[in-house]
Amino acid sequence: MQTRFSQKQLEDPKTAEAEKILRNCVHCGFCMATCPTYLLLGNELDGPRGRIYLIKEMLENDAPATKVEVEHLDKCLTCLSCTTTCPSGVDYAHLLAHGRSHIEKTYKRPLTERLFRGMLSTILPYPNRFKLAIRASGFISPFKSFLPDKLRAMLDLRPPLSHERAPQITKAREKTKYRMGLSAGCVQRAVGEHINLATLEFLSNHNVDVVMPPAVGCCGALDEHMGKSENAIKTAKRYIDGWMAEIEKGPLDAIVINTSGCGTSIKDYGHLFRHDPVYAEKAKKVATLAKDISEVITMIGLGETKIKNTIHVAYHSACSLNHGQKIGDLPALLLKEAGFKVSHIKESHICCGSAGTYNITQPEIATELRSRKIKNIEATKADVVASSNLGCNIHLASGTDIPVLHVIELLNWATGGKKPEAIKIKKM
Numbered sequence: 001m002q003t004r005f006s007q008k009q010l011e012d013p014k015t016a017e018a019e020k021i022l023r024n025c026v027h028c029g030f031c032m033a034t035c036p037t038y039l040l041l042g043n044e045l046d047g048p049r050g051r052i053y054l055i056k057e058m059l060e061n062d063a064p065a066t067k068v069e070v071e072h073l074d075k076c077l078t079c080l081s082c083t084t085t086c087p088s089g090v091d092y093a094h095l096l097a098h099g100r101s102h103i104e105k106t107y108k109r110p111l112t113e114r115l116f117r118g119m120l121s122t123i124l125p126y127p128n129r130f131k132l133a134i135r136a137s138g139f140i141s142p143f144k145s146f147l148p149d150k151l152r153a154m155l156d157l158r159p160p161l162s163h164e165r166a167p168q169i170t171k172a173r174e175k176t177k178y179r180m181g182l183s184a185g186c187v188q189r190a191v192g193e194h195i196n197l198a199t200l201e202f203l204s205n206h207n208v209d210v211v212m213p214p215a216v217g218c219c220g221a222l223d224e225h226m227g228k229s230e231n232a233i234k235t236a237k238r239y240i241d242g243w244m245a246e247i248e249k250g251p252l253d254a255i256v257i258n259t260s261g262c263g264t265s266i267k268d269y270g271h272l273f274r275h276d277p278v279y280a281e282k283a284k285k286v287a288t289l290a291k292d293i294s295e296v297i298t299m300i301g302l303g304e305t306k307i308k309n310t311i312h313v314a315y316h317s318a319c320s321l322n323h324g325q326k327i328g329d330l331p332a333l334l335l336k337e338a339g340f341k342v343s344h345i346k347e348s349h350i351c352c353g354s355a356g357t358y359n360i361t362q363p364e365i366a367t368e369l370r371s372r373k374i375k376n377i378e379a380t381k382a383d384v385v386a387s388s389n390l391g392c393n394i395h396l397a398s399g400t401d402i403p404v405l406h407v408i409e410l411l412n413w414a415t416g417g418k419k420p421e422a423i424k425i426k427k428m
């Protein structure tokens with residue numbers, strides 16, 4: 001694609017990077033066929049190629065973003081399905097980040113939207129605040145029909161609170177072979193601590209000492225998704241500092257990630273801080289240590305399993321793992337190895353609509369994508385659904401009675417750990 005940036009504009013390394021990405025696009029349109037929003041809305045500007053043009057215009061003109069540009073970029077799920085399909089290797093993820101950061105700097109959203117997005121950014125990354133908000137929402141729930149769509153969407157998703165608390169240090173059950181850190185997430189600490197507990201039990205049973213430093217909180221992915229790049233950088237720095245302090249106490253073999261949405265952002269820290277003289281090296285170190293739990297299992301081995309093909313699992317491939325980290329079917333293969341009967345879901349490359357905070361900020365599209373995904377899940381006739389991302393699990397569970405679990409809950413159970421609550425309830 002031809003570009004017309006001035007020499008002066010190209011002196012800014014961020015603009016120079018955006019230009020390089022734009023030049024890789026040959027307008028072939030292959031990406032359009034696998035873009036969920038283009039499939040649903042049928043508008044060129046709601047597909048990757050159209051969005052690439054919009055970002056190009058916005059950056060080249062160096063003018064404040066317009067309402068149209070904001071509308072179409074807001075509708076992008078950041079699912080990165082387009083990057084899997086693109087034959088030219090266009091780095092859409094980083095181009096979109098430039099576009100969103102430009103919007104954040106130059107576009108004044110309506111007051112209600114600013115307040116709403118500010119609220120998400122002030123509450124979600126902090127587990128105690130999020131727990132308080134969930135408790136308070138119980139009082140508002142009876143009046144939800146009077147609320148605006150986005151607040152109603154939030155209430156509809158409201159997951160149950162976690163009452164258990166994972167320990168900061170978990171020792172290997174027998175002889176220590178590895179020392180790892182667990183990145184426990186922020187939202188997950190409030191509503192998905194059972195996933196952290198299953199991960200810790202699995203790792204302990206596989207001879208891993210695990211630390212969960214209290215100084216390590218949110219990784220910044222939630223703010224990054226909303227284009228709040230300055231907040232995301234501040235949060236990511238705190239995250240990096242937390243791990244570096246732990247690494248000084250003793251080396252880590254891996255930083256275990258069990259929320260694939262976070263994993264995609266953390267693995268990209270090297271790029272995020274590439275121009276930062278203080279953080280570049282530290283960021284690269286943390287990014288290199290970061291491993292999805294499925295990658296960690298291939299490193300330490302699954303061990304003996306006790307499940308004998310009696311439970312049928314539909315594997316939902318989270319976009320952040322599939323397109324973001326290109327991990328593909330590894331979790332499904334591990335489930336099979338553990339003895340489960342595993343089915344793939346039709347249209348597995350299409351996002352379920354969860355996408356960070358997308359199911360709250362764009363509830364209509366998110367609900368449509370969820371219905372499409374659930375129809376495909378139900379067609380497998382599976383007993384349970386499993387994915388590697390809490391966000392997908394909460395979103396899917398709000399639309400089906402089939403239990404939705406994290407892959408590690410099943411793998412932990414299959415290798416001698418606790419039986420997941422959802423399976424106990426279903427008496428499987």
Ligand code: SF4
Nearest residue numbers: 025026028029031086
């Ligand atoms: S597939 Fe790649 S090269 Fe083709 S239009 Fe899409 S982004 Fe551009």
Ligand code: SF4
Nearest residue numbers: 035076077079080082
């Ligand atoms: S990230 Fe997903 S929604 Fe956005 S343009 Fe690419 S395929 Fe479409």
